Amino acid sequence: MTDRPVLAINIGGVRLAAAAVDSGGRVSAAVRLATPTGPVVDAEVLWRTVLALIDQVRVRSGERDFAGVGVGCGGPMQWPAGEVSPLHLPAWRNFPLRKRLQEEFPHVPVRVHNDAICVAVGEHWRGAGRGVHNVLGVVVSAGVGGGLILDGRLVNGSSGNAGHLGHVIVDSGGPPCSCGGRGCLEAYVSGPVLVQWAASQGWRIGGTVRELAVDAERGHPVAQAAIRRAGDALGVAIASVTNLCDLDVVALGGDFSTSFPLLFGPLEEAFSRHVWATYARQVRIVPAELGQEAGLVGAAALVLAGDKYWSVD
Amino acid sequence: MTDRPVLAINIGGVRLAAAAVDSGGRVSAAVRLATPTGPVVDAEVLWRTVLALIDQVRVRSGERDFAGVGVGCGGPMQWPAGEVSPLHLPAWRNFPLRKRLQEEFPHVPVRVHNDAICVAVGEHWRGAGRGVHNVLGVVVSAGVGGGLILDGRLVNGSSGNAGHLGHVIVDSGGPPCSCGGRGCLEAYVSGPVLVQWAASQGWRIGGTVRELAVDAERGHPVAQAAIRRAGDALGVAIASVTNLCDLDVVALGGDFSTSFPLLFGPLEEAFSRHVWATYARQVRIVPAELGQEAGLVGAAALVLAGDKYWSVD
Structure with a gap:
């Protein structure tokens, strides 16, 4: 268990969200954004939106060094590689989300899983299934x-x-x-x-x-x-x-x-x-x-409680 | 992994079986018996039949010290306690099968699970699912x-x-x-x-x-x-x-x-x-x-590959 929070990210067809999550499952510095859509939104525009979201969490939390990054993203995806082709995000097809994030955060674990799975994990770790x-x-x-x-x-x-x-x-x-x-x-x-x-x-x-x-x-x-x-x-x-x-x-x-x-x-x-x-x-x-926080809490748990929720690498 | 074989036992409504199983999943000294039924078959008669079966495996295999005992038994049962109430063996109701076997084999692991689960385990360990x-x-x-x-x-x-x-x-x-x-x-x-x-x-x-x-x-x-x-x-x-x-x-x-x-x-x-x-x-x-050997092989795997097939004690 670490003292530094994890950066948690949710990527859905309707909304993007990111926050800092600590080892107790507490969510802070949460930022939410309508998912950009339309003809000008290509893979890189969407990626830059995610980066901007991350910057905002950094600013709000005052945290520079996260203990890791956990992501819940709409499926389907190549897992555990984290190459995502979300049904409701046509801009990303085989987008190497995990790899890109790992390049941004080279020294900590970066883990990507299905968004519904992150909700289930969140509810088990700190919610109705604890x-x-x-x-x-x-x-x-x-x-x-x-x-x-x-x-x-x-x-x-x-x-x-x-x-x-x-x-x-x-x-x-x-x-x-x-x-x-x-x-x-x-x-x-x-x-x-x-x-x-x-x-x-x-x-x-x-x-x-x-x-x-x-x-x-x-x-x-x-x-x-x-x-x-x-x-x-x-x-x-x-x-x-x-x-x-x-x-x-x-x-x-x-x-x-x-x-x-x-x-x-x-x-x-x-x-x-x-x-x-x-x-x-x-x-x-x-x-x-956990309501709308479940996915963020679960994404963070992929890193913070990897012994239970992350069996690969 | 051990060099000594495990004693594997299957207890069903139609047939009882026991054998020595080695770490490669090879079955030897197998003994099979029609399950005794009828009004005189009470819990202890059935238990003595199991003991007789074990004796025969000992004689046929020449083995005195098994590395452990794995049992597949018809359900339902209290698990992992191994108190069994097999639907098709009315003589046993809350029979403390695991405890009794542990008394016979005090120095080695004794593990009891559902018979169909043992078949699935056998097929994963050494059969169609390997x-x-x-x-x-x-x-x-x-x-x-x-x-x-x-x-x-x-x-x-x-x-x-x-x-x-x-x-x-x-x-x-x-x-x-x-x-x-x-x-x-x-x-x-x-x-x-x-x-x-x-x-x-x-x-x-x-x-x-x-x-x-x-x-x-x-x-x-x-x-x-x-x-x-x-x-x-x-x-x-x-x-x-x-x-x-x-x-x-x-x-x-x-x-x-x-x-x-x-x-x-x-x-x-x-x-x-x-x-x-x-x-x-x-x-x-x-x-x-694995045919009729699957249940014996899987029962043995509860002991021989406990890291995969036995998560409690």
């Missing part, structure tokens, strides 16, 4: 991502994609999924699918998932049915993973947090219908605790 | 068990039940499962379910799963349909786990091995329908290689 050894972190946004901590260690899988909950199958004969398959969790739960389904049932055409959440809270029956349908599918997928992985905690985060009161009932009902083994019924399904 | 880091071992018999090796280490989960494939959900609205749920893999694939489904479609009443396999090989259309249905469900469940866990190899073993030529086609078709991510399509689905 103190237990088997955690599924779920992030619902444009898709459904996640991360798996089993036996106290982050599971990476063959190419760093383990924990990706979105294509666990809810119903093998279910609706087509954007992946090419059928009945995946993402075919029921992603933002675009939710608003599309609601529109097909008579809700407004072209509404956003945030508007859907607001309408559901206000009692709009179609909006509520959409959230219930998502909760049901999440419950089934989480049941499968709980039966398979013998979890302690499932931490649920992402864009839907305002809809959680509506989501949790159907989720827990579906879960209870499908989970019967004593070991599996003991899992706790809870909201994530 | 040389890769992410393996799902599947055992189809009375139920569908399994074990998960991820990032090169056996995953145990909160209570030692991780890898249990049988209650991964194939179809949330599917047929009822003996667990109380719906549409679990075991609701399509276990031996009893297969013969029951075949009988409902016009195959003989009261046939065994072995007879079903033989009839399917001979071209009986209902028997073949039953195997295809099982293959399809296995393909969906394996697809879910591959998408979630980013596997390298799935090794398939168990009672159905004679039906594998019939099973693999539908399995691979269903898998291909549900797996689209580049990382997931690279998995190899293969028959297990």
Whole structure:
């Protein structure tokens, strides 16, 4: 454990964020920025934006020498090489993010992982999953991502994609999924699918998932049915993973947090219908605790608690 | 690594087995016995049978001092305490198997795990999954068990039940499962379910799963349909786990091995329908290689390669 903070960076299609994170998981000097988009944003423009963000954290924190750099970035990526091709950042295709950052910070570890995995790691290290050894972190946004901590260690899988909950199958004969398959969790739960389904049932055409959440809270029956349908599918997928992985905690985060009161009932009902083994019924399904800081805390943990969250180099 | 062999024991509802296993995974002095059943078989009778089996391995191998004892036993059990209550061995309920064996072998490690997990470990250590880091071992018999090796280490989960494939959900609205749920893999694939489904479609009443396999090989259309249905469900469940866990190899073993030529086609078709991510399509689905020795080899590996397969004590 070190006294110097780690520089943590999150790179998403909507927002960039960076901050200093100390060994207690405390976030300071956080800077957030809308992700630049449009035709003039090429790979280097985006990279310079990241550098500018880092400079701001340096200024705000007064820190010159970070103990390391941890990054959560949208997938897919070549992992652990950290060559990123984020689905929602077309400017970067095979962009050597880890290598570039290592050149900026030549004397400390630089580690890059999937953004949803960083959220799961953050929740395990300092959030809703702290103190237990088997955690599924779920992030619902444009898709459904996640991360798996089993036996106290982050599971990476063959190419760093383990924990990706979105294509666990809810119903093998279910609706087509954007992946090419059928009945995946993402075919029921992603933002675009939710608003599309609601529109097909008579809700407004072209509404956003945030508007859907607001309408559901206000009692709009179609909006509520959409959230219930998502909760049901999440419950089934989480049941499968709980039966398979013998979890302690499932931490649920992402864009839907305002809809959680509506989501949790159907989720827990579906879960209870499908989970019967004593070991599996003991899992706790809870909201994530760290909010928008989870990804930064988890990215920092790749460096600050590498024994648990970083098994390669 | 030691030069002395490990004593490996498998305890199942149908058969007991024990052998000496060396650090290369070579099995010698193997002894197999039908599991004693009936009203006179109480906990102590069963225990004395195990002791007799051990004596025979000692005599056949000429070995007095084993380097340790590894045991695969039918579940459920309290793990890692090794208090076993095997579903198909009613004589043992909370039987302190690990403690009893430790009393017999006071100076060496004694380790007990689920029998299907031992098969998966064996296949990773010396079988179809050797040389890769992410393996799902599947055992189809009375139920569908399994074990998960991820990032090169056996995953145990909160209570030692991780890898249990049988209650991964194939179809949330599917047929009822003996667990109380719906549409679990075991609701399509276990031996009893297969013969029951075949009988409902016009195959003989009261046939065994072995007879079903033989009839399917001979071209009986209902028997073949039953195997295809099982293959399809296995393909969906394996697809879910591959998408979630980013596997390298799935090794398939168990009672159905004679039906594998019939099973693999539908399995691979269903898998291909549900797996689209580049990382997931690279998995190899293969028959297990170690046959009935897998469980003994894996039980021995709990001791001989404890750094990978035994993370507790």
